[in-house]
Amino acid sequence: MIQLEGISKSFKVAERSAGLKQAAKALFVRKHRTVEALSEISFHIPEGEIVGYIGPNGAGKSTTIKVMSGVLVPDKGSCSIMGYTPWKDRAAYVRNIGVVFGQRSQLWWDVPVIDSYELLRDIYKIPQAEYKASLDMLVETLDLHTIIQMPVRQLSLGQRMRCEIAASLLHSPKVLFLDEPTIGLDAVSKIAVRDFIKEINKEKGVTVILTTHDMNDIEALASRILMIGKGTLLYDGSLQELRGRFGTQRTITVDFEPQQHEIFIPGTELLSWTSERAVYSFDHEQLSVAAVIAGISEQVKLLDVAIDTKPIDEIIVQLYKEHQI
Amino acid sequence: MSAYLSVCKLRFINGLQYRTAAFAGLTTQLFFGLIFIMVYVAFYNGSTKALPMELNEVVTYVWLQQIFLGLIMLWLRDNEIFGLITNGNIAYELCRPVEMYGFWYSKLLAQRVANTVLRCLPIAFIVLLLPQPYRLSLPHSWSSFTLFLIALLLGLLVTVSISMLIYISVFWTMSPVGSIMMIAVASELLAGMILPIPLMPIWMQNITYFLPFRWTVDFPFRVYSGHIPYMEAIWGIAIQLIWLILLIAVGTWCLRKALRRVVLQGG
Numbered sequence: 001m002i003q004l005e006g007i008s009k010s011f012k013v014a015e016r017s018a019g020l021k022q023a024a025k026a027l028f029v030r031k032h033r034t035v036e037a038l039s040e041i042s043f044h045i046p047e048g049e050i051v052g053y054i055g056p057n058g059a060g061k062s063t064t065i066k067v068m069s070g071v072l073v074p075d076k077g078s079c080s081i082m083g084y085t086p087w088k089d090r091a092a093y094v095r096n097i098g099v100v101f102g103q104r105s106q107l108w109w110d111v112p113v114i115d116s117y118e119l120l121r122d123i124y125k126i127p128q129a130e131y132k133a134s135l136d137m138l139v140e141t142l143d144l145h146t147i148i149q150m151p152v153r154q155l156s157l158g159q160r161m162r163c164e165i166a167a168s169l170l171h172s173p174k175v176l177f178l179d180e181p182t183i184g185l186d187a188v189s190k191i192a193v194r195d196f197i198k199e200i201n202k203e204k205g206v207t208v209i210l211t212t213h214d215m216n217d218i219e220a221l222a223s224r225i226l227m228i229g230k231g232t233l234l235y236d237g238s239l240q241e242l243r244g245r246f247g248t249q250r251t252i253t254v255d256f257e258p259q260q261h262e263i264f265i266p267g268t269e270l271l272s273w274t275s276e277r278a279v280y281s282f283d284h285e286q287l288s289v290a291a292v293i294a295g296i297s298e299q300v301k302l303l304d305v306a307i308d309t310k311p312i313d314e315i316i317v318q319l320y321k322e323h324q325i
Numbered sequence: 326m327s328a329y330l331s332v333c334k335l336r337f338i339n340g341l342q343y344r345t346a347a348f349a350g351l352t353t354q355l356f357f358g359l360i361f362i363m364v365y366v367a368f369y370n371g372s373t374k375a376l377p378m379e380l381n382e383v384v385t386y387v388w389l390q391q392i393f394l395g396l397i398m399l400w401l402r403d404n405e406i407f408g409l410i411t412n413g414n415i416a417y418e419l420c421r422p423v424e425m426y427g428f429w430y431s432k433l434l435a436q437r438v439a440n441t442v443l444r445c446l447p448i449a450f451i452v453l454l455l456p457q458p459y460r461l462s463l464p465h466s467w468s469s470f471t472l473f474l475i476a477l478l479l480g481l482l483v484t485v486s487i488s489m490l491i492y493i494s495v496f497w498t499m500s501p502v503g504s505i506m507m508i509a510v511a512s513e514l515l516a517g518m519i520l521p522i523p524l525m526p527i528w529m530q531n532i533t534y535f536l537p538f539r540w541t542v543d544f545p546f547r548v549y550s551g552h553i554p555y556m557e558a559i560w561g562i563a564i565q566l567i568w569l570i571l572l573i574a575v576g577t578w579c580l581r582k583a584l585r586r587v588v589l590q591g592g
Contacts, residue, residue, distance in 0.1 A: 071419040073585060094420045106417040110339055122331035123421050 001207055002045040002068070002175070007077035009038045009063055037063045038074070039231045045209065047174075050201050052222030052239075053211040056320055060231045061211040062101075065179045068209070069099045081175065095124060098168035102180035105160070106167055107152045113163045114148050117170060124171035131170065138166040141196055158189035165193065169200065176200075178210035182217055194220045215312040227319065234323050239312075246315040251281045251308045252292055256300040265295040328423050333435040340439025347443035354391040354448055361387045362459055377523040381462050382550045386521050388452045388461040389546040395440035396481045397516070397541050399488055400509040403436055406492050407501045425584065426577045429492065433485050465551025472558045476545035479565040484541045486572035487512070493576060496583035517543030523552075537568045 013033050016026040038060045045051055055061050066072040067079065070086030070093055079086060084093035107116040121131045139145060142162045147155055155163065165181060178197070182190045198221060200206045212218060218225060218239065225242060227235035235242070251271065258275050268282040282292060289307060296302065362384050369380045378386075395401060406429060409415040418425060452461040464470035487508070494504045513519055516538035522530055533539045544561050547553045553561065 066416065069416075069420045071416050090419075091422045091424075095422045097420065099417070099420050101416055104414050104417060108335065108339065110342060111335065115335055115338065119328075119331050119335050123328040123423055125328075 001047040001049075001082065002043075002209075003080045004044075004064075004068070005042050005078045007038055007041045007064070007067060007074045007079060008036070009067065009072065009074045010034050010036045036231050038067070041077070041228070041231075041233050043226060043233060043236060045207065047207055048201070048205045049224060050197070050208040050210070050222050052218035052225045053209055053228065054213075054215075054218065054225060054316065055211075055228040055234075057213075059228045061228060062179055064228070065099070065101075065177050065209070065211060069097060069177050070094055095171065096174050098171070098173035098176045100164055100168045100176075100178045100181050102161070102178070102183040105152070105164065107160070107163060109152050112149050112151055113144075113155075116152070117148075117167060120167055120170050126171050130172070134170055134172055135166075138169060141199060142166050142192065158185050161185060161189065162192065165196065172204070173206065175207045176209070178208065178212075180212055181210060182212060182214055190214070190217070197221055215316060219312055227316075229320065229323050235319065242315060242319070243309075243312075246310065246318050248283050248285045249281055249310045250284045250289065251279060251310070252289070253277065253279045253306045253308070254293075254296055254300075254302060255304040256296075256302050259300050263296065263299050265292060268292060329427050329431040332428060333431045336432045336435035337439045340436055341443065344443070347440075350394075350440075351444045351447055354394060354444070355451065358387055358391040358452070359459065366458060378521060378552060380458060382547070382552050383521060383524075384458060384460070385462045385550045386546045388448075389549060390518065390542065392445045392448050392452075393441060393477065395444070396437050396477070397484050398518075399484060399491075399512045399516075400505060401437065401440065402488070402491075402501065402505060403433055406432070407495055410492070410495045411499055419584070426489070426573075426580050430485060430489060433488060433492075434481070437481065437485065462550065464549050468555065469548055469551050469558070472555070472562070473545055473549040475562055476548050476558065476565065479562060479569060480541040480545045483537055483565060483569050483572065486569060486576060487537060487541075489576045490572070490579065493579045493583055512538045515539065516541050517546075521547070523547075537572065540565045540568055 011034070013035050014026075014030055015033055016022045016031060041060075041064060053061055053064065063072065067074050068081060068086060070090045073087045081093070082096055084096075086093050107113060108119070117135065120126075121128075126134075139148060142165065144162060144166060147159045147163065152160060152163070161181065161184075165178075168176065176197075181197075182193055185193065194217060197208055197210070201208055208221075210217065210221065222239065224238055225235065226233060252268075255277050260275065262270065262273050263278065264270060265280060265282075267287040268280040271279040271281050273279075278296075280292065280296075293302075293305060365380065365383050365387070369376065369383075390397075409418060418428070421428075449461070452459070455461070464473060491501070491504045491508055495501050498504060515533050515536050517533070522533055522539055522543045525533070533543070540561070544553070544565070548558045548561070
C-alpha cells in the first residue's frame, strides 16, 4: 500500500547569532546551514494498518507526512502509495488521501462549517448522494449536529478539530494522514477522536498514519510504531515488542507504619523514602514481585502496596536517550 | 458545480458579510470622487488651451473609477492567500485535486466582485442625480456601453492576472509589503488612476502604451464616454485579450516553478 525507499530531504536554513551587530553583519554576509530533515527513510505499510509515527520535536515527522501527501518534493528516494508517486501524480493521487494537519486549518474562518464542506464536495467532485451519506455518517459519529451551522471562528479548538477531521474524510479516502490530530484537545475530545479513528479503520479499512506526542494516542490506536529521530528511522515494530525491550522494570510503592531507618531489599533500587512510604524499582524477570513484598513485610508493617509498570512515556524517553536524540 | 465556480461562490458569500465596510467604502468613494472633480473643475476653468478631454468626460471617468474601484485597484489584496504562503497553510491547498492557479484566480475574482457589488449601485444612483458639472453622464451610445462592459470585464481579468503575479512573488520574497507597494505606486500612475492618460505629457503616454496597466482603467472608462471610438475600442479589446493570455501564461509558469521549490513555513 505504502512503500518508501531511501527518502531524503534537506532544507537550507539562514542563521545568525543574537544582537544588533550580528544582524547588521547578516545584511552583507548570509550564513546558511543545510539541515538534513530526512535521510534514507524506508518503510512499508500494508493496507488497513494504523501506524503511529513518533519522535521528538523536529525529528522529521511532519516532513515525512508532507512528502507522503505530495506537498513536498524529496531530494532523493522513491515513494509509491497505491501505485502513485505523490509529488509526480499529485492531482490524481490526492483524490485518494485525506490529510489533517493538527496545527493548521482547512476550514473557512468566517463562514459556517457546512459551507467549507460543500466547497470540498465540489473540489473532490463527490456525487451528491455519496456526499450526503458520508456527511451524515461523520456528523453522527463525530457529534457535529450542533456545530456544523456555526462560523468556524466561534468554535472551540476541540469542536474545530472534529470538524477538520470530518473535512478530510468527506471524499472517503483510502489513506488518512493525521499530523498531531489531538494537539491541544481535552480528554473527552481526545477519546472521541481516537474512537472515531478506530472505527473508520475497522469499518472502512482506511489505512491511518498518525504522528503525535501523546503516547496514549499510540497506545489506544497503533499496533505498530515507527520512531524517527534526527531524520533517520530508529525503530519499527509493535508496541508490545517495545514494552518487552524496556518494560521489564516494575516500580513498587509501599505505605507502612512509621519507620525510622531506610530499608534496602537486595536486587531492587530504592527510588524514594519517607518515614511512611518507599518506592522501589526492580526487574521482574530477575526478582519476583512476591519476593520483594515478602522482603519488605518482614521488616515493616505494610499498610498498602501498589505495583506499576513503566509508563509508555518513560519507555519512549529511554528510547530517545538510547539513540541520543 | 466545478471547484472553481464553487470557490468563487464561497468567496463571494464571504465578501458579502462585510456590510459596514461596504458602507464606509461608499462614503469614502463619494468623498474622493467629489474632491477630484473639484480639482478638475478648477483646472478646466483656469485653462485657456483646448484640452484633449472634455470636462464631462473627465467627470464621468472619475465616477466610473470610484464605482468600479474594487474591480480594478491593484492594491486590493487578499491577505488570506499571503497568509497561506508565509505561514505554511498552503499545505492544505497543495493536497487538493485542483489546479492552483485557477483556484486562486477564482478566489481573487470573487473577492473583487463581492467587494464591488455591494457598493457600485448606490454610488451610481447617487452620482447620476448630482447637479452639473458633478453629474455622471450616461454612456455615449448603446454600442459604446456594450463595448464598455466587455472592456471592463477584460480589464478586471487583466487586473487579477497582474495581482496573481504579486501573490506568486511572495513565494520568493516572503513578504507582500514590497511588491504591493511597488506595484501600487507604479500601477496607479500608469493605469490612469491619478490622471486620465490623454492628460499626461506625450512621453509618459508612450510609456503607458507598452504596459498592461492602462487597459484596466483608462481604456474601459474612455470607451464608456465615447472618447475612444468604436473601431479603436474593438482593437483595444483584442489587445486586452493578448495581454490577458500573456499574463496568465507567465503566472501559470511561475506558480508551477514556485511550487516545485516550495518550502512550507512553520513546521
